[in-house]
Amino acid sequence: MTHFDGTALQGTEKFIPPRLLDFLVQLEATTTTEHVWDLIVGLARDLGLTVVDYVYATDFRNWEQAQFIRTTIDSRWFDDLRRFPHIRYTSAFRMHGCRYLTPIMVGEEYLDEMGEISGDRRRHVRIGAEMGMRAGISIPLRIGDPGQAALITLGGDLGRADLAALAARAGLVSAPLLRAHGDDLTVFLCTGDGKTGTEVRRPGTSPPTAAE
Incomplete structure (x- = not known):
């Protein structure tokens, strides 16, 4: 190489x-x-991820400013966008990617970890799940000029445990690390061969022996 x-x-x-x-x-x-x-897109598919979504805005501070969107999501998504045009207000791009640089977990699998969210936001997440984006990661990007921002999302019809197993199989994280997190996994780098992974739970511990 x-x-x-x-x-x-x-x-x-x-x-x-x-x-x-x-x-x-x-x-x-x-x-x-x-x-x-x-x-x-080729990298994502090789890693078992069916959804790649890229959003870019030349000036995210202006609601009416045009956004450039490139996505592998089914075109039915745009039907919902026309039905609910205000859905753009509740996107991960508007709510997180335009303000912060930290990657975030996205998708229906993480609804319980999103805290208090509006009904519109919840509906937006569920629509995404129907389109094949049940779990994934969104990575904010910056271009340099003030007001310009972008967000790339990688994911698919996967559970939280599936994502963790894919990451372990690809060698991005070690199996002991995953086992240590158990049900509280926060490692979600999405990769692998596209097959369903095995759920990894925290090793069971025996209750302490009573003092005699």
């Missing part, structure tokens, strides 16, 4: 999983936005 200019990769560059490394090397050689999108 070499860089786009033919330079061999050094050993110090090879600490990430091979599939992700290959993706980055290919990304170096892209010349069009179409090629970038194809690489992202």
Whole structure:
């Protein structure tokens, strides 16, 4: 494997999983936005993720400002957008990605962890689940000019335990780490072969022995 200019990769560059490394090397050689999108979608599908959603706004502070959206979600999504145009107010992009840079868990699987949310927001999440986005991760992006922001979301029709198992199989997290978290898993890097994973729970502990 070499860089786009033919330079061999050094050993110090090879600490990430091979599939992700290959993706980055290919990304170096892209010349069009179409090629970038194809690489992202290809990576997601290789990792068992059926949904890739990218939203970009030139000025997110202006509600009427046009947004650029590229997605693998079924076109039925736009029917719901026309029926409920205010749904844009409750998107992860508007509510989180435009303000913060921390990745967040998204999807119906995480409704209980979203705290107090509006009925519109809850409906938005459930519509996404119907379109195949039951669980995933949204990563905020910045471009430099004030007001510009973007958000990329990767996920699919997966449960929380499925995402954790996929991450372990890809070597992004170690199995002991997952077992230590048990039912309180927060590791959700989404990767793998697309097959349903095995739920990992906290190892059972015996009750303490009563003192004699």
